[in-house]
Amino acid sequence: MRILSVLLQVIIAVVIAPLVSGVIRKIKNNMRMRKGPGIVQPYFNLSKLFYKDEVVSRNTSWIFKITPYIVLSSTIAACFLVPFFTLGNSLPRVGDFLVLIFVFGIARFFLALAGLDAASAFGGMGSSREMFISALVEPVAILSAIVVSLNVGSTSLEAISGNLGGLTVSSVIATIALFTVLIAETSRIPVDNQETHLELTMIHEAMVLEYSGRSLAMIELASHIKQIIFFAIVANVIFPLGGCGIFMSFAFFLAKLLIISVIVAFIEISMAKMRLFRAVDFLGFSFVLSVMSLVAKTIGI
């Protein structure tokens, strides 16, 4: 029974993941007084890519071919660890917050290898930039994950998401740090830009430049899913789960996603993308935030 409900929750999360990106894009366009595509556009993009032919360079190795499968499957595997909208709906004793961070690490590792594999100039540059950014993001993610877990007394996401009434200074600051991690990991504006394909600015897009057709669709779907996982974690730390029925909690989940989407969209339209070496300052700032949340934890607030 539990297996079924876990499966159902993961399927729902995967299905609505592209919708979140569509909603963010729509909000951004509306704030800029543009019309923009509808909120279901990401589904159209994905289905179009799925039925297209694929072009693979002759000079690539097997890593290039298996990377989309690894990325998508590891991201979906990460879904099983996260309680999205009800408690008791993730696999028990399989993994915790830290495992989640390293499952994303697998996907990133293979993406970076695949970027180098085709030996194009952009791919290598994108890989090096992505690794540079992630080397700065990972300590922040782990440190704030540890602070949030210290507040609850357990590193399992189940316990963290069900921590009713645990809103302390340390958890709020750790959540702000996690939010900056979210921005960097989903390649949003102060660090990266999803919209542009300009050579000089892109980080994540440069890595996947060689991909086309079905492989590209898989990688894009994986990044949508990764985004919804981060949204759910950040939302559940601040607004814990539990205490209401399944339909109500699903409605709450959608509302939380909407709130975070509005915040993200607002940040995206009100800031300019930082230079790569300014991004170091930004991520250093978030590292200090996570250290400060640890300090707050030791003070006991």
Added chain:
Amino acid sequence: MYLNIFLYGILLMTFSMVVSKRITALINSFGLQSFFLFLFTLCLAINQHHVELYVVAALLFFLKVILIPRFLRNIVSRIKVNENLGLFLNPLLSLISALGLIYLAYLFTRRIMPVDSFEGCSLIISLSVTLIGMFIMIFRQKALTQIIGLLVMENGLFLAAASVSGGMPFFVEIAIFFDVFVCVIILGVFVYKINTLFTHIDVDKLTELKG
């Protein structure tokens, strides 16, 4: 609980001073830090029913939250110097050094009192605020930041005295306040004179001959 939050606010503002790159941001953070210090002292006064502490808190609010930041802003707008602080260390390295200074304060405090008590915590924070004030004085180029570093150090010392021993004797406290205020005014005038003489307030270049 509230005391802890205000202590934490003081430390947070100190960090924002370490990363800030512009003079007005620095002054604003200093004002906020003093405001948190004022709230801390007020809470302490309410807890201990100390009349003298109320007076000290009022003086703190009047001098350090209102008067000194306004005076500093006035100087900044009058000398029309550019906003850049001129950093010897970039913000990230400064932050890491500040974390190191906190660790130093922790190591020192661990020897003399238990660090998980409230007094231990506040001694760590006040010591680290003092050390970071010194850091700001050393590693920033503009003369104005040295005034602010001095004020931050004074805030740290005041915090140490107030939290560990319930404040210094009343007259000493008053004397220190007026000392600090007069010192800031004299230094401010001094900075103004430096600016009219050298057309900049870069302490790094003061040794160059002007003729």
